[in-house]
Amino acid sequence: MEEIQIPPYFICPISLEIMKDPVTISTGITYDRENIEKWIFSAKNNTCPVTKQSLITGIELTPNVTLRRLIQSWCTINASHGIERFPTPKPPISKPQIIKLLKEAKSPKMQMKSLKRLRSIASENDANKRCMESAGANGVLSFYY
Structure with missing residues (x-):
């Protein structure tokens, strides 16, 4: 071969x-x-x-x-x-996206959905965790979970 x-x-x-x-x-x-x-x-x-x-x-x-x-x-x-094609990676989360979710988490209607999304984002990778930390999400997530 x-x-x-x-x-x-x-x-x-x-x-x-x-x-x-x-x-x-x-x-x-x-x-x-x-x-x-x-x-x-x-x-x-x-x-x-x-x-x-x-x-x-x-x-x-x-x-x-x-x-x-x-x-x-x-x-x-x-x-x-035998070479496998790599899928296109998901773009990393941005600080403005995190801030938007944090604002939505303050609304009673959007709170659970936003917090679940934030938790999911944090579990994806370390880069997302660092981005969330820089946006001030750690305090919010620890308060609700």
């Missing part, structure tokens, strides 16, 4: 695996979202893993949509070789 060559720019510099949700940081390097989030937030790192440049000015993860589409197309083309 012929060995498939994975294009090197499809590979995350941290995990050395094909990226599922490529994001670019301020240094211009692209990583898989899950891996760079773990690098930055779990280990409290404030440097780019590749360039070692400081990320103190703020950590913004910009989705690399073009690269994600190229990876997905490549996976589809190579499906006959």
Whole structure:
């Protein structure tokens, strides 16, 4: 069986695996979202893993949509070789979305629905938990649950 060559720019510099949700940081390097989030937030790192440049000015993860589409197309083309196509990732929750849900939670009519949605969002991943924390949702959720 012929060995498939994975294009090197499809590979995350941290995990050395094909990226599922490529994001670019301020240094211009692209990583898989899950891996760079773990690098930055779990280990409290404030440097780019590749360039070692400081990320103190703020950590913004910009989705690399073009690269994600190229990876997905490549996976589809190579499906006959056992390569699985990654689904398009859900966009991460934003602080304004959390704030909107928190406001809705103050309304008796919307309270349970909003709180259930907030709880669901928090259970999805650590990035959502950090976003909720920065929006002030922790106090609200601990009060109601």
